[in-house]
Amino acid sequence: MEISDETIGRAVERFAPVRGQGTVANVLAFGRVLKELGVKIGLSQAMDASRALEFVDVARKGDFRAALSSNLISDKEELELFDRAFNAFWRTRRSGELSLETSDLPSLQPTEPEKDSTGSGENVEELLESLSSQEARGDEETQEIPIPTYSPSESLAKKDFSDLGIEESRAISRAILLIATKIATQVSRRKKRSVKGDEVDPRWTMRKNIKYGGEVIDLVTRKRRIKKTRVVLLCDVSGSMDCYSRFLIQFMYGLQNELWGVETFVFSTALSRITHLIRSKDIAGALERISNSVVGWSGGTNIGRSFAAFNREFAPTLVTHRTVVVIISDGWDRGDVTLLEREIRTLRRRCYKIIWLNPLLASENYEPLCKGMQAALPYLDVFLSVHNLNSLVTLGRTLQKMVA
Amino acid sequence: MNPKKLTIEKVQEALRKEKYICDRALATVVYLSIAMGKPVLLEGEAGVGKTEVAKVLAEVMETKLIRLQCYEGLDANTALYEWNYPKQMLRIKLEEVRRGDRDAVETEIFSEEYLVKRPLLEAIQTDGSTPPVLLIDEIDRADMEFEAFLLEVLSDFQITIPEIGTIRAKQRPYVFLTSNRTREIHDALKRRCLYHWIDYPTFDKEYEIVMTRFPHIREQLARHICAFMQQVRQMNFYKRPGVAETLDWASALLTLNRHELDEKTVEETMGCVFKYREDLHHLQEELVGKKLDLEHIMKEAAAHSA
Structure with a gap:
C-alpha cells in the first residue's frame, strides 16, 4: 500500500462535516473515507457495520475496531490501510478518546439548529446514495473482467520487471501463479462422461444398463471437460x-x-x-x-x-x-x-x-x-x-x- | 450455551475451555456473527486454525457440526440434495408387480423419504434447541459457479426443491467459511460475510496454545519450539509451517521423550514441520550455514521467559 498519511488525512477531512451526527452517520462517513482510499465498500456493509455496533461496547476500542473491520473489510491486504484510516478518523481533536456521538460537533460549523438537522439528513442521504450507486457499479466491474482475480496495487502492476525488489517480486510471483491457474482451467465445449456430471448421457446410460436387461439402474452423466491445450x-x-x-x-x-x-x-x-x-x-x-x-x-x-x-x-x-x-x-x-x-x-x-x-x-x-x-x-x-x-x-x- | 446471553468475554472463555486460544478480535467476530446472524469468512495461511474455530464452536454451543469440504467440481447435487434414484427405481418396479396406483406412486417417490440430504439442506433443516454450525471449508477450492449458488443459499437460507417446494430454515445455522486464498472470493459473497484474517500467532500466543494442548510438556521445551517456529516463519520456505505443525512437532517430541532441541533432534523430527523435500533440504542448508542458529534460538526463548 502506498497511500500516504496526508491522503488519509485529506479523506478524513473531506467527510468531517458529516461527522458528529450520530453513530450511523459517523460509520457511513467512515465507510466513505475508506471508499475514497480505494476500498470497495457497499451500502449493505456500511449498514451492517453500524448494526454491529449495537452488540459491542463501543467504549472498548479493540472491540469497536473489530466490529467495523470485520464488516467493512474483506481482504487481508486492506487491513493495514483500515487501521491507519481508523486511527485517523476515530480520534477527537482534543484527546485520544473515541467520539461517536453528537456531543462534540465541529466548532467551525454555524450553529443554526433547524438548518443543521435538515442538512444532516441530506448529508446522510447523500452518503447512502453515493455508497449504493457505487456498489452497483462495482459489481459490474468485477463481473466484466475474466482473469485478474488478484489485484496488486496500481504501482506494482505498472512497474517494469527490470526494477523490482524482493518483496515486489514475491507479489508478482503470486499474481503470475493466479493468472496461470485461471488459464489452465478453461472449460471446453466438448463433454466427457463423469460420475458427477450435470446432465444425463442417454447413449452411455443405455449401453451401461444392458447388463440389467435394459432396466435403467445406473445413470451415466457427462460434464464439460477441462480443455487441455x-x-x-x-x-x-x-x-x-x-x-x-x-x-x-x-x-x-x-x-x-x-x-x-x-x-x-x-x-x-x-x-x-x-x-x-x-x-x-x-x-x-x-x-x-x-x-x-x-x-x-x-x-x-x-x-x-x-x-x-x-x-x-x-x-x-x-x-x-x-x-x-x-x-x-x-x-x-x-x-x-x-x-x-x-x-x-x-x-x-x-x-x-x-x-x-x-x-x-x-x-x-x-x-x-x-x-x-x-x-x-x-x-x-x-x-x-x-x-x-x-x-x-x-x-x-x-x-x-x-x-x- | 445460550446464544442470547453471550458476550465477547464468554465466547473467548468458552473457546479457551475447549482448548482453542483466540485473541479478542476473533472472539468479537464470532460473537457478532452469532448476534447478527451473519456468516464469517476466515482467511489465513494453512494451519493457523481456521477450521478449528467452527469445530470448537460446535462443541461450545453443544450443537451439531455440519461440514462441507469444497473441491473443484463440487456441485449443487453434492452440496444440497439428490434424489435417491435407485430406491425410486426399486419402488416403481415393486408397484409394477403389485399393479399399484400410478399417480400415488409418482407423488410418493418424490417425497422426503427418497431424498438424499447433503450438508446444506441438512443445515437448513436441522431443528433442535440451538442451530447447527455449518462449516464450508476451503471455499477457494470450489468453482465460481458454486460460489454463486452458495450466495443464493446464504442470503435467504432457503432451498427450493421443484418437486417438494421451498424449504425454509427454521433457524439460521452459524455459518463459517474458510479460505486459503488460492484465489480471490467474489465480492458479492464477501460482502455478506464478516471477514477475519487469522495471522500466525505471536510467540506468547503460540506458547499458550502449546501449553494448553500439552499440559505435561516442559515449559522450556515449549519455549524452544515456539522460538524455533517464529524464526522459521521469517525465512524463505515454500510452505511456512502453521500452528498445526507446531502441535504435531510438540507431540512428536513428547512421544520421543526429548526435552530439548539439539541439531540431531531437529533433523530427525523435521518431517513434522516441513512437508516438501525442497524445504527440508533448504532447512539442512540453513542449519549448517548457521543462518538458523539453534543456540541463538535458545537464548531468545530464555529471553521470553524472563
Missing part, C-alpha cells in the same frame, strides 16, 4: 533479456504446474529443454539449476539456429495443430536472418498459433527494426509486450481466448 515456450535467455527472463520462466513454471502438456525451452546460442528442471516446488532453486545447466545463459543470441534445432528435434513430437507456441525474445539476433525466417515459417505451418512476446515493445520509441524481428513478424499471430504485470494479464487473456 499444449503450450510450448521458447524463452530467450541471452544477455539482453536478463532482467525479464526470470519472471517469464516463472510465468511458464506456473502454467506448467497447472496445465497439462507445457514444454519449456530456453535458448541463446543453443537450445535446451528445461521442462524437467522446473517441475519442482522450489522455483528459486529451479532458476538457479537452470542457469547452471544451460549453455550460454546471459550470452549472445542465435535465434535461427535455436529454432532450427527445435524444429528438427522436438517439433515433430511436441507441436501439433493444437499447440500454441510462445516465443519470448527481444529479437536481437547475431545469426543468419534467412535461416531464422525459414525456421519460423516451418514452425508456423506446423503449429496452431505463434505468440511472440517482446519486453521492449513497451518502450515508446521502440520499433521492430532489428532484422531478426522483422523477418519473423509476418509469421506471428500475436505480437505482444511483456514487461510488467498488466501486460501479463493481457497475455493471460489472449492465451485464454486462444485456448478456448
Whole structure:
C-alpha cells in the first residue's frame, strides 16, 4: 500500500462535516473515507457495520475496531490501510478518546439548529446514495473482467520487471501463479462422461444398463471437460533479456504446474529443454539449476539456429495443430536472418498459433527494426509486450481466448 | 450455551475451555456473527486454525457440526440434495408387480423419504434447541459457479426443491467459511460475510496454545519450539509451517521423550514441520550455514521467559 498519511488525512477531512451526527452517520462517513482510499465498500456493509455496533461496547476500542473491520473489510491486504484510516478518523481533536456521538460537533460549523438537522439528513442521504450507486457499479466491474482475480496495487502492476525488489517480486510471483491457474482451467465445449456430471448421457446410460436387461439402474452423466491445450515456450535467455527472463520462466513454471502438456525451452546460442528442471516446488532453486545447466545463459543470441534445432528435434513430437507456441525474445539476433525466417515459417505451418512476446515493445520509441524481428513478424499471430504485470494479464487473456 | 446471553468475554472463555486460544478480535467476530446472524469468512495461511474455530464452536454451543469440504467440481447435487434414484427405481418396479396406483406412486417417490440430504439442506433443516454450525471449508477450492449458488443459499437460507417446494430454515445455522486464498472470493459473497484474517500467532500466543494442548510438556521445551517456529516463519520456505505443525512437532517430541532441541533432534523430527523435500533440504542448508542458529534460538526463548 502506498497511500500516504496526508491522503488519509485529506479523506478524513473531506467527510468531517458529516461527522458528529450520530453513530450511523459517523460509520457511513467512515465507510466513505475508506471508499475514497480505494476500498470497495457497499451500502449493505456500511449498514451492517453500524448494526454491529449495537452488540459491542463501543467504549472498548479493540472491540469497536473489530466490529467495523470485520464488516467493512474483506481482504487481508486492506487491513493495514483500515487501521491507519481508523486511527485517523476515530480520534477527537482534543484527546485520544473515541467520539461517536453528537456531543462534540465541529466548532467551525454555524450553529443554526433547524438548518443543521435538515442538512444532516441530506448529508446522510447523500452518503447512502453515493455508497449504493457505487456498489452497483462495482459489481459490474468485477463481473466484466475474466482473469485478474488478484489485484496488486496500481504501482506494482505498472512497474517494469527490470526494477523490482524482493518483496515486489514475491507479489508478482503470486499474481503470475493466479493468472496461470485461471488459464489452465478453461472449460471446453466438448463433454466427457463423469460420475458427477450435470446432465444425463442417454447413449452411455443405455449401453451401461444392458447388463440389467435394459432396466435403467445406473445413470451415466457427462460434464464439460477441462480443455487441455499444449503450450510450448521458447524463452530467450541471452544477455539482453536478463532482467525479464526470470519472471517469464516463472510465468511458464506456473502454467506448467497447472496445465497439462507445457514444454519449456530456453535458448541463446543453443537450445535446451528445461521442462524437467522446473517441475519442482522450489522455483528459486529451479532458476538457479537452470542457469547452471544451460549453455550460454546471459550470452549472445542465435535465434535461427535455436529454432532450427527445435524444429528438427522436438517439433515433430511436441507441436501439433493444437499447440500454441510462445516465443519470448527481444529479437536481437547475431545469426543468419534467412535461416531464422525459414525456421519460423516451418514452425508456423506446423503449429496452431505463434505468440511472440517482446519486453521492449513497451518502450515508446521502440520499433521492430532489428532484422531478426522483422523477418519473423509476418509469421506471428500475436505480437505482444511483456514487461510488467498488466501486460501479463493481457497475455493471460489472449492465451485464454486462444485456448478456448 | 445460550446464544442470547453471550458476550465477547464468554465466547473467548468458552473457546479457551475447549482448548482453542483466540485473541479478542476473533472472539468479537464470532460473537457478532452469532448476534447478527451473519456468516464469517476466515482467511489465513494453512494451519493457523481456521477450521478449528467452527469445530470448537460446535462443541461450545453443544450443537451439531455440519461440514462441507469444497473441491473443484463440487456441485449443487453434492452440496444440497439428490434424489435417491435407485430406491425410486426399486419402488416403481415393486408397484409394477403389485399393479399399484400410478399417480400415488409418482407423488410418493418424490417425497422426503427418497431424498438424499447433503450438508446444506441438512443445515437448513436441522431443528433442535440451538442451530447447527455449518462449516464450508476451503471455499477457494470450489468453482465460481458454486460460489454463486452458495450466495443464493446464504442470503435467504432457503432451498427450493421443484418437486417438494421451498424449504425454509427454521433457524439460521452459524455459518463459517474458510479460505486459503488460492484465489480471490467474489465480492458479492464477501460482502455478506464478516471477514477475519487469522495471522500466525505471536510467540506468547503460540506458547499458550502449546501449553494448553500439552499440559505435561516442559515449559522450556515449549519455549524452544515456539522460538524455533517464529524464526522459521521469517525465512524463505515454500510452505511456512502453521500452528498445526507446531502441535504435531510438540507431540512428536513428547512421544520421543526429548526435552530439548539439539541439531540431531531437529533433523530427525523435521518431517513434522516441513512437508516438501525442497524445504527440508533448504532447512539442512540453513542449519549448517548457521543462518538458523539453534543456540541463538535458545537464548531468545530464555529471553521470553524472563
